[in-house]
Amino acid sequence: MAVPSACSVIQKPATVKYMYEHSRGVSLALNSKAKEDLGIGSKQAAFSCLGVTYKRDLYAAESIIKEKISQEICVVMDTKEDQEPVGHLLEEVLKNELNHVKVTSGTLDHISRDIQCVASDQCYNFVCVNVMSSDFQETQKLLSVLEKNRLSVLCPVVVVSVHFIDFALVPLGQKMESLMWIREFAKEVKEKNILLCGLLINYSQDEPKLQESLRQGATIIAAVVKERSSALGGQLLVA
Structure with missing residues (x-):
């Protein structure tokens, strides 16, 4: 899934929401795969993994925006x-x-x-x-x-x-x-x-x-x- 460019985020406020949803979707997909591969059975463990990946996505997006501006x-x-x-x-x-x-x-x-x-x-x-x-x-x-x-x-x-x-x-x-x-x-x-x-x-x-x-x-x-x-x-x- 392609990540939207920082330029598009800056120029169009609506795309900020898109990046949020996009990042969240990537996180869910990654964590579902991680849960399957690692045999994670508890909801608590799954949400913990989700949080780490989601934060990583946000940091990556923030880094792109900082670099651009x-x-x-x-x-x-x-x-x-x-x-x-x-x-x-x-x-x-x-x-x-x-x-x-x-x-x-x-x-x-x-x-x-x-x-x-x-x-x-x-x-x-x-x-x-x-x-x-x-x-x-x-x-x-x-x-x-x-x-x-x-x-x-x-x-x-x-x-x-x-x-x-x-x-x-x-x-x-x-x-x-x-x-x-x-x-x-x-x-x-x-x-x-x-x-x-x-x-x-x-x-x-x-x-x-x-x-x-x-x-x-x-x-x-x-x-x-x-x-x-x-x-x-x-x-x-x-x-």
């Missing part, structure tokens, strides 16, 4: 980015480091207008670049857009709020303290099926150090997008 990342930048090109630098590093992932970019206004196009492209991962070290308004705006358009109804959405800071000028502990707001926001948007975490990247004036920080940031972003672990919600990560 991790294939694209959208870097969201503000129009003020013309003055500080850090967002474009991060975008280039993401493209170079993550060969298996499609990396796109756009301004927040563009994302707001074309959110349906974003959804049709199956992009469920956003890296929001906050130009000012103390500014998180861009992330707030992006979260509002995502909530309003219910993009996370079908699949969990990952939002990484990126903040650049020169660690030589501002103590890391002080900066992390100023970004504690992210924990409260993460709790709120978690109910909307959105995983929010923060990422601090060292905006060093030394070019080699900056490139290394950007590469580390790209690695962290890739891991968050791939794992989609709820334990990362509200966390402040440092590159």
